[in-house]
Amino acid sequence: MSRAARAWDAVVRFWDRWRPLDPVPSIKLKFAMLVTLNLVLTAGVTWYANYVLGWRVRYGMIIASLIVLAVSQIIGHGMTLPLRQMTAAVRELAAGRPAPRLQTNSRDEVGELARAFTAMAAELAVADQQRRQLLADVGHELRTPVAALRAQVENLVDGVRTPDEQALGEVLAQVERLGDRLTHFLQLASADGGAQRLERRRVDVRALVDPVVAEIRAARPGATITVDVPPGLIVDADPDRLAQVLTNLLDNAARHAVLSPAGDAPAVTLTAEVPDASSSLVLEVTDNGPGIPPDRWTSVFERFASGPDAAVPGGTRLDGGTGLGLAIARWAVVLHGGRIAVVPAEGGGCRIRVEIPARGDLHETSTP
Template sequence: MDHLAELWDRLRPLDPVPSIKMKFALLVAVNLVLTAGVTWYAVVELHWRTRYGMIVASLIVLAVSQVVGHGMTLPLRQMTAAVRELAAGRPAPPLQTNSRDEVGELARAFTVMAAQLAAVDQQRRQLLADVGHELRTPVAALRAQVENLVDGVRAPDEPALGQVLAQVERLGDLLTQFLHLAGTDGGAQTLQRRPVGLKELIAPVVTEIRTARPGPSITVDVSPGLVADVDPARMSQVLTNLLDNAARHAGDGGKVTVSARALTSSTISGLALEVTDDGPGIPREDWQSVFERFGSGSPAAQGTSRLDGGTGLGLAIARWAVVLHGGRIAVVPADGDGCRIRVEIPARPGPKEF
């Protein structure tokens, strides 16, 4: 039975026709020819009465119209069934059509849309799971430490309170990054670009990172006169996330370098900024995934896991801010061990250059 239904669905003689209007015109023309031909044959050759010939012709025309019309409307029926599946919260089945007309184009566009909706739903589920995972660890650690203080297992001395404060700060950082991420999804963020001295923009970020992570040394290699046409707040986000990521992976005694120069070529004119560390580096196969949400690359290769403070959101937020400027960000080969991340920000179209 299913085999017969499959064969019936394959009867689409007009699929190669590129226009729905042409299909209707061909169907009308075929029906007229069939009606006239069958009636003439029944009356002239078989000597039937005219009314009998017209009845037989009408039945044949109805059968042909049913076969042709079934193939023409099959994508619409498939889309209706798929919409019902989507409305019920189930994934929509792919639509099978070879039609080249407008209905076929609609079916293919619907298939792409259904696939994108399924991907977005999967990303939403994964995001919720990852958010729960990221929040559970500091909350559990904070609860255990507070319980120890309340039960008298540990004295409320400076080291104990410092650990509690560190967990609270980590929770605050997580919530801040989630809010930034929500802003990127909502598309509500805009740029306030203006000429900014790069050295003056980088200096306070470096001071902040040195205070938070005093282990590695941070070197700034930027010309004092270099000016970039950027949004200072967004570029500070980029620098903070890149430098914090580099300092965390470089560790105590490591080296982090931030450099910037004017970028001018035949295709782009703007800013080239690089942040380099001498940590364990990132495997080449993870160069793209590190910019995905919660994608911290291989923990073994990074020499750390997300549980030590890396949320997996910093590089995703950095990429969003760079793309908002019309630029690009990527991991590039480093000189020796370590990781080098390169940011390119093009200048705005217009007479303003730097």
Template sequence: MTGRRRAVLRLWDGLRPFDPIRSIKMKFALLVVMNLVLTAGVTWFAVVVLEWRVRYGMIGASLIALIASQVLAHGMTLPLRQMTSAVREMAAGRPAPPIRTGSRDEVGDLARAFTAMAAELAAADRQRRQLLADVGHELRTPVAALRAQVENLVDGVRPADPAALDEVLAQVERLGDLLTQFLRLASTDGGAETLERRAVRVRELVEPLAAEVGAARPGASITVDVDPGLVADVDPRRLAQVVTNLLDNAARHAGDGGVVTVRAAGLTSSPGFALEVTDDGPGIPPDRWQSVFERFRSGEHEGAAGRDGEASRLGGGTGLGLAIARWAVVLHGGRIAVVPAEGEGCRIRAEFPADDLHTIPTT
């Protein structure tokens, strides 16, 4: 397409005098009125001034009105034609081009909504492709390691001693953890999850979970700082998911000799309570505080620009733990975020709103 033709097309598409009008019905009404006035005016001019016959004047006026209608209607229907073209592109598996329009009526609103929908579909498709790639990446390493170890045992390269069997068991457990995370992810996508709220003593729920995580990751020291009398109206299974995933994430990155602290207390500004998990590990860069709760984002390394500690903080694991924790918190109507820590390390705060929250005095 030559430059002159492109310029002509841009000029043609730019003829949109009705764009400021907010109603498509008003546009059609103005178009009809304009045709009537134009037909009557051209007919009068042709008959009275040019002294044409009436039938020739009406034919000429009709042709001029038709051309004017085509010019004005072109701008009115341009977003519809663009959306039709975009739908064809999407049906062919190609990304839909954005619909650009200055129209402020219902057609313009539809075009903007279509553009937003197309962008969301494109993002969902990218996430689906990334999900498949990440699942394959996460499963490939433990499967390859397990296969190599089993082949060594079968071929007699290594004796089936307790150490070798422990390594095989560790790989099997890792595969089990991955499958459990994927099943949890599938349940969150199903959208059929409901809360089974009941009164829960927060400390009695947190302490066993802290002990379990501490046993699985003995290198880090986990401290529980929760009022024994704090009772919240929550779903204990979902709260357990949040606590377990946050503690496991913190203990994994705190490493040997690290300190992890879990605190819970009632909110002062509204009914509910806040749960905080802090560690003294490498922390998370502030520009990643939002994306760290997205699925599989823990697998994205910082690269050369980041510190080694930051890169390791964002790497490892399935990348699903914090995403599942956020899902469980949002299911309660709450919110979760990385907040500034006192000193080095990471501090994640989850707030659970509740209508029934109180503290039972301990005896």
């Protein structure tokens, strides 16, 4: 940018910021002050031109009119600037773009209108972001059960498996699970604008884990999933939300599991226990993948903060994913009043720990 252009830009910025009547609390009072100022200027300039400079009256009136027009333009520019800014912002919103920031320093009715418009634009932006987040959540959450259903149907079509009562029952269970997920998304949509209530009850952890693991094995057949959950382990939790946590963590781990330096198959381990000194359920999901850098152990739980791409043996690259699985898992865990974090893993890989209190009365939380 040239020196002249920078100077002109500085003048324009000063021109927009110079609004001497902003402290006046009423638009009517501003107009009254402007009219009074114009009358005083007209009379003063005419008197000065006539009696001091000795000009004819008509010449004094012409000069006074020009001065009054200039003063009115200068002061009126600041009075009408919020209206022009709102007009430009409305055009941006109509074009599908975010509204620019408005100057809301004025204390009169126009300033109140500008502040109300700014609040409305912010609410529209939040609603649009919630809509985008819901669509992303739906795509991410339905991907795993659809992949598992597709694998089962392909086995039936290719003759790998006989379409007997058990096989068709598993397909039906997958379809029912898809319907449950859609119901959960409707609940998630309502939670974006308010509170979400848990339906906590006594849950057999092993009975909850087994169908989730079977679903992930069908969707990610290349990974070996080891389950270490003692039988008879009962916790107080919402089974649907807990299954949501397990599905996202196991799918994320199975997707990033890679061949170990020793040549072992991609491995994922799920453990669950209730330590003697704690009343919380402790879940841990560990994989032998590339792991998460320590400086990203917190940020990976944010929406769309996907993990880094990683190179694995054989020249294959793993993408970081959509960045929603861990965010949804954190939301469901915090809804229980629990905690989720990345912890150091022995021998490399990624290790995520979830702690869910056995008892709690925390029913409201923000969405991921």
